[in-house]
Amino acid sequence: MTDDTDSSRSGTKSKKRRSKPYIPHLAEFFFEPTEDWSYDKAKQLYSKIAYSLNDYELDTVQYTECIAGMKTLPKSSIDLIVADPPFGIGFDGKSGVYNRDETLVIPGYREAQGSYAEFTKDWIAQLPRIMKKDASAYIFSGWTNLDAILNGASEAGLTTLNHLIWHYPFGVYTKRKFVTSHYHVVLLVKNAKSYYFNKIENYPEDVWIVKRKYRAGKEKNSTKLPLEVVSKCIDFSSRPGDVVLDPFMGNGTTAVAAKAAFRHFIGFEINNQLKSLLKKEINSVTPGQFFKSYKERLPTIEELAEKYPRAYREYLKQKELK
Ligand SMILES: C[S@@+](CC[C@H](N)C(=O)[O-])C[C@H]1O[C@@H](n2cnc3c(N)ncnc32)[C@H](O)[C@@H]1O
Numbered sequence: 001m002t003d004d005t006d007s008s009r010s011g012t013k014s015k016k017r018r019s020k021p022y023i024p025h026l027a028e029f030f031f032e033p034t035e036d037w038s039y040d041k042a043k044q045l046y047s048k049i050a051y052s053l054n055d056y057e058l059d060t061v062q063y064t065e066c067i068a069g070m071k072t073l074p075k076s077s078i079d080l081i082v083a084d085p086p087f088g089i090g091f092d093g094k095s096g097v098y099n100r101d102e103t104l105v106i107p108g109y110r111e112a113q114g115s116y117a118e119f120t121k122d123w124i125a126q127l128p129r130i131m132k133k134d135a136s137a138y139i140f141s142g143w144t145n146l147d148a149i150l151n152g153a154s155e156a157g158l159t160t161l162n163h164l165i166w167h168y169p170f171g172v173y174t175k176r177k178f179v180t181s182h183y184h185v186v187l188l189v190k191n192a193k194s195y196y197f198n199k200i201e202n203y204p205e206d207v208w209i210v211k212r213k214y215r216a217g218k219e220k221n222s223t224k225l226p227l228e229v230v231s232k233c234i235d236f237s238s239r240p241g242d243v244v245l246d247p248f249m250g251n252g253t254t255a256v257a258a259k260a261a262f263r264h265f266i267g268f269e270i271n272n273q274l275k276s277l278l279k280k281e282i283n284s285v286t287p288g289q290f291f292k293s294y295k296e297r298l299p300t301i302e303e304l305a306e307k308y309p310r311a312y313r314e315y316l317k318q319k320e321l322k
Pocket residue numbers: 064065066067084085086087108109110111112221223224225226247248249250251252253254268269270271
């Protein structure tokens with residue numbers, strides 16, 4: 001049982017299928033990721049670099065403006081894009097409302113120049129040419145500028161596959177309105193018929209609840225995504241050995257997540273004051289350091305049996321019949 005559960009709920013399956021009793025969690029007992037790799041196989045794929053990226057060496061960050069940078073990347077060279085652009089709210093990363101020690105924030109954070117909508121349209125317009133046919137792009141956005149991202153994506157001819165919400169239980173205190181505690185993550189594909197998506201969980205929901213790390217006392221660029229959030233994008237939408245591009249590298253979260261998962265990366269960052277921090281971050285992990293096959297991450301049958309005894313009994317029955 002795979003997608004049947006979803007479609008029977010939405011009423012699109014035949015009556016014959018629907019007549020089977022629905023047993024919650026049974027599908028989890030039979031679930032297998034679409035594709036999976038052992039550590040050794042992933043390492044082997046990572047070591048095989050099939051092509052060069054014009055003047056760029058893989059696994060490097062270029063300290064240059066990303067629109068100009070992306071123009072120089074070869075056509076169809078990127079498997080996955082993870083982009084967390086500047087917010088366009090005049091953010092300098094030093095505001096007192098963020099309750100942080102400003103002396104630890106590295107200067108030079110670059111906000112979008114000029115109109116945010118134009119800037120967004122221009123950088124997203126670069127994506128389709130450099131994306132491989134089955135490539136995807138995850139773009140992070142606060143709600144205030146989401147329209148610019150969605151318009152830029154549709155003008156570039158990209159298809160929105162999902163609109164994810166990253167919920168973080170931490171937000172700036174408010175007196176007369178709700179506390180913003182989520183981010184939008186738009187999953188775009190170049191080709192709606194042939195994109196790569198590895199279903200590594202039985203029921204991958206579009207709301208991700210991941211805490212923001214406080215990183216007290218550590219030097220940082222003004223904003224940083226949690227590694228777990230970026231790793232999720234990488235796991236679901238790329239294979240070991242693939243090339244992940246981050247046009248707005250910041251603290252290098254995408255580079256670290258990619259390297260530790262046996263993926264290659266390439267990145268752009270306009271603020272060259274981040275050079276030594278980025279180097280330190282990237283060197284803090286070894287290739288494949290966090291790599292684990294997807295199967296190893298799933299709960300074992302014993303764990304599932306303990307949680308869902310009814311589904312386990314049915315699982316045993318069905319297994320016997322096979
Ligand atoms: C929101 S931060 C990225 C944070 C990053 N995702 C992380 O986890 O550390 C955006 C970054 O984009 C950089 N930036 C802004 N405009 C840029 C441009 N046109 N080209 C390249 N980098 C740019 C900023 O200096 C900033 O470091």
